[in-house]
Amino acid sequence: QSVLTQPPSASGTPGQGVTISCSGSSSNIGINTVNWYQQLPGTAPKLLIFGDNQRPSGVPDRFSGSKSGTSASLAISGLQSEDEADYYCAAWDDSLNGWVFGGGTKLTVL
Amino acid sequence: QVQLQESGPGLVKPSETLSLTCTVSGFSISYDYFWGWIRQPPGKGLEWITIINHNGDTFYNPSLRSRVTISVDTSKKQFSLKLSPVTAADTAVYYCARMVRGANKKFDYWGQGTLVTVSS
Numbered sequence: 001q002s003v004l005t006q007p008p009s010a011s012g013t014p015g016q017g018v019t020i021s022c023s024g025s026s027s028n029i030g031i032n033t034v035n036w037y038q039q040l041p042g043t044a045p046k047l048l049i050f051g052d053n054q055r056p057s058g059v060p061d062r063f064s065g066s067k068s069g070t071s072a073s074l075a076i077s078g079l080q081s082e083d084e085a086d087y088y089c090a091a092w093d094d095s096l097n098g099w100v101f102g103g104g105t106k107l108t109v110l
Numbered sequence: 111q112v113q114l115q116e117s118g119p120g121l122v123k124p125s126e127t128l129s130l131t132c133t134v135s136g137f138s139i140s141y142d143y144f145w146g147w148i149r150q151p152p153g154k155g156l157e158w159i160t161i162i163n164h165n166g167d168t169f170y171n172p173s174l175r176s177r178v179t180i181s182v183d184t185s186k187k188q189f190s191l192k193l194s195p196v197t198a199a200d201t202a203v204y205y206c207a208r209m210v211r212g213a214n215k216k217f218d219y220w221g222q223g224t225l226v227t228v229s230s
Contacts, residue, residue, distance in 0.1 A: 099158035
């Protein structure tokens with residue numbers, strides 16, 4: 001049971017947009033920034049979004065993050081086949097004094 | 111550029127100690143960052159284990175705290191993880207990563223990961 005809650009799966013067709021949600025609490029998302037990681041099959045996670053809505057250099061602007069209260073979202077526009085991956089949200093938890101992750105969302109591009 | 115590489119045994123017997131080392135290159139381990147371990151059981155999600163900085167300040171996942179030790183050797187540009195005793199539930203890919211501290215905390219660089227299987 002993950003501290004942050006994500007839907008286990010999401011899907012879309014090429015060119016479409018999709019949104020993945022991440023629900024937390026007042027001790028994590030409510031007071032700390034949210035990061036999103038993309039994990040392609042058989043590879044290490046890659047930082048996709050940090051600070052709720054900032055993209056590291058090299059990440060396409062098709063990927064965007066947002067946050068409201070104790071929930072965050074990752075939006076992907078103009079879906080491409082190479083976006084098929086697992087996506088994880090993460091945040092520091094002040095009560096646990098450590099990192100918490102979402103259970104991950106498997107994105108399928110139909 | 112920053113690179114991290116995990117190393118250690120791929121097979122550990124139940125009740126014994128899992129020991130992994132992460133070697134950092136392209137960046138000084140003595141800078142004001144944290145260095146950490148995250149694991150992923152086969153087919154499952156990510157689980158944070160622990161972080162340490164060059165001063166030896168540490169944070170642990172409360173659910174693993176009693177079994178985990180993290181240490182850093184700045185002269186060797188390495189930090190290490192020990193988990194003991196292990197069970198089959200500790201079978202996972204173990205990643206090491208660099209953590210940026212501050213308001214926008216994040217794990218920005220990751221190693222490729224190493225699979226550790228716990229089995230007799």
